[in-house]
Amino acid sequence: MIKLVKVCKSFNSQKVLDNLDLEIEPEKITVIIGRSGGGKSVLLKHIIGLIRPDSGQVFIDGIDIASLSDKKLNETRKKFGMLFQDAALFDSMTVGENVAFPLKEHTVLSKKEIDEIVNKKLLQVGLKNVTHKMSSELSGGMRKRVGLARAIVLDPKIILFDEPTTGLDPIMCESINNLIVNTQQLTKATFVVISHDIESTFNIAHKVAMLYHGKIIEIGTSDEIRSSNNPIVKRFIK
Amino acid sequence: MIRFFEFAGRPFIAIVEECGRIMLLLFSAIVWMFRPPFRFRVILKQMEFVGVNSLTVVLITGAFTGMVFALQSYHGFRMFGGESLVGATVALGMTRELGPVFTALMVTGRAGSAMAAELGTMRVTEQIDALSTMSVNPIQFLIVPRIIAGIVMLPVLTIISDFIGIVGGYFVGVKLLKINSGIFMSRITELVEFEDIYNGLAKAVCFGLIFTLIGCYKGFYTSGGAEGVGRATTESVVFSSVTILISDYFLTSVMF
Numbered sequence: 001m002i003k004l005v006k007v008c009k010s011f012n013s014q015k016v017l018d019n020l021d022l023e024i025e026p027e028k029i030t031v032i033i034g035r036s037g038g039g040k041s042v043l044l045k046h047i048i049g050l051i052r053p054d055s056g057q058v059f060i061d062g063i064d065i066a067s068l069s070d071k072k073l074n075e076t077r078k079k080f081g082m083l084f085q086d087a088a089l090f091d092s093m094t095v096g097e098n099v100a101f102p103l104k105e106h107t108v109l110s111k112k113e114i115d116e117i118v119n120k121k122l123l124q125v126g127l128k129n130v131t132h133k134m135s136s137e138l139s140g141g142m143r144k145r146v147g148l149a150r151a152i153v154l155d156p157k158i159i160l161f162d163e164p165t166t167g168l169d170p171i172m173c174e175s176i177n178n179l180i181v182n183t184q185q186l187t188k189a190t191f192v193v194i195s196h197d198i199e200s201t202f203n204i205a206h207k208v209a210m211l212y213h214g215k216i217i218e219i220g221t222s223d224e225i226r227s228s229n230n231p232i233v234k235r236f237i238k
Numbered sequence: 239m240i241r242f243f244e245f246a247g248r249p250f251i252a253i254v255e256e257c258g259r260i261m262l263l264l265f266s267a268i269v270w271m272f273r274p275p276f277r278f279r280v281i282l283k284q285m286e287f288v289g290v291n292s293l294t295v296v297l298i299t300g301a302f303t304g305m306v307f308a309l310q311s312y313h314g315f316r317m318f319g320g321e322s323l324v325g326a327t328v329a330l331g332m333t334r335e336l337g338p339v340f341t342a343l344m345v346t347g348r349a350g351s352a353m354a355a356e357l358g359t360m361r362v363t364e365q366i367d368a369l370s371t372m373s374v375n376p377i378q379f380l381i382v383p384r385i386i387a388g389i390v391m392l393p394v395l396t397i398i399s400d401f402i403g404i405v406g407g408y409f410v411g412v413k414l415l416k417i418n419s420g421i422f423m424s425r426i427t428e429l430v431e432f433e434d435i436y437n438g439l440a441k442a443v444c445f446g447l448i449f450t451l452i453g454c455y456k457g458f459y460t461s462g463g464a465e466g467v468g469r470a471t472t473e474s475v476v477f478s479s480v481t482i483l484i485s486d487y488f489l490t491s492v493m494f
């Protein structure tokens with residue numbers, strides 16, 4: 001269970017999150033929408049403790065991670081997988097080593113087993129014969145998919161996706177969306193997805209939350225959001 | 239008046255603040271150094287990077303330092319017929335000062351700057367954040383192995399530099415300037431104590447800590463994109479070199 005209570009965050013004098021309250025249902029896909037530069041990535045980084053709030057609490061399974069020590073935070077983070085907006089692949093490693101990294105760190109699997117899982121996950125995101133490429137040799141869309149494979153490789157309980165389909169062609173977009181839905185059905189993990197693609201948002205989301213001026217101004221099922229009376233929401237989803 | 243002190247004091251306060259942050263980083267690096275998992279492979283890779291890859295540049299600087307030192311001291315000593323002391327002078331100079339300091343400065347330029355650039359790039363492309371999200375402590379994974387590599391490899395490089403410097407001095411003194419080889423060598427064994435070598439290596443350990451710590455610090459806390467990485471790299475070399483030279487003075491005054 002993820003719950004943010006009265007979270008405030010400013011950078012210098014710029015208020016990005018302003019008394020934000022958000023409760024994310026477990027074992028569901030929640031999609032966060034909002035304007036570019038509106039603080040979606042910042043919100044996601046609060047959930048995994050990369051950014052600490054100026055005030056307020058971030059509860060993960062009942063523990064307030066905003067006030068946790070680094071060592072305890074490390075433990076909590078084992079429940080998480082995260083895809084960064086720009087993939088954040090380790091550029092000193094190959095694609096295969098990137099995806100294998102969480103497995104090597106946190107499991108005792110043999111090299112052969114790890115290789116198998118890595119290939120399977122890469123196949124799931126539509127990548128073949130790239131394990132030995134350096135991650136700096138990939139296209140933007142390929143990097144994103146490798147990042148996706150790395151985020152889901154440990155089958156974590158909570159997965160955060162920062163714009164998983166931005167920069168992909170329509171066909172790849174659809175297959176990534178399918179992957180997200182299927183993986184979620186299979187693992188029953190909690191998914192938090194940031195998306196700019198309104199149409200696919202409504203297709204994959206159990207819940208949609210709209211971030212506006214540092215607050216969640218509306219949260220509900222796809223249908224509820226579609227028929228919302230809030231003029232800001234209306235304008236955003238057209 | 240108060241304005242004046244505020245104005246004059248600001249850079250001073252900035253330096254003190256920065257040193258404080260470096261000390262905090264060192265402290266957490268030490269804490270994480272003794273927590274499992276121990277990443278021997280990463281450490282070995284860094285040792286190769288700091289040590290093996292610096293070998294050529296250390297050999298060249300060491301040899302020519304010893305050679306020019308022999309040449310200069312020969313001209314000096316000849317004025318009062320003390321040519322026989324050239325070997326001992328070179329050996330003392332190399333082991334006490336020139337070996338550790340020049341090696342540290344060269345390795346700072348090569349490896350320290352690369353550390354700042356690499357960690358800086360990882361910071362601005364969120365790779366360090368990605369490490370954290372995978373429950374891997376970035377200080378333990380990135381900084382601890384680099385500091386260990388610096389502390390271990392700089393003394394090794396210094397020994398090599400000392401040796402090759404004395405060989406260079408021998409070459410110039412005995413082969414080119416025709417000093418008697420037996421006297422050259424016996425003066426070295428007479429005047430150079432084990433303590434000289436040992437103290438020089440102790441310096442190298444300190445310098446190894448300084449350049450890796452500052453390189454990692456500058457890289458780790460980079461902000462501001464590619465420009466920030468460039469700035470971090472330059473600052474790390476300047477800051478490390480100055481700190482090495484200053485601390486060399488104090489180390490010398492304590493040791494000898």
Ligand SMILES: Nc1ncnc2c1ncn2[C@@H]1O[C@H](COP(=O)(O)OP(=O)(O)OP(=O)(O)O)[C@@H](O)[C@H]1O
Pocket residue numbers: 011016034035036037038039040041042043085
């Ligand atoms: N580390 C930081 N330091 C200073 N300002 C920051 C930092 N991170 C984010 N910001 C600021 O916070 C605001 C929100 O950024 P954020 O990346 O969360 O936007 P976003 O909603 O993810 O936008 P996009 O859809 O374009 O990715 C931006 O104005 C940005 O400049």
Ligand SMILES: [Mg+2]
Pocket residue numbers: 040041042085162
């Ligand atoms: Mg973003």
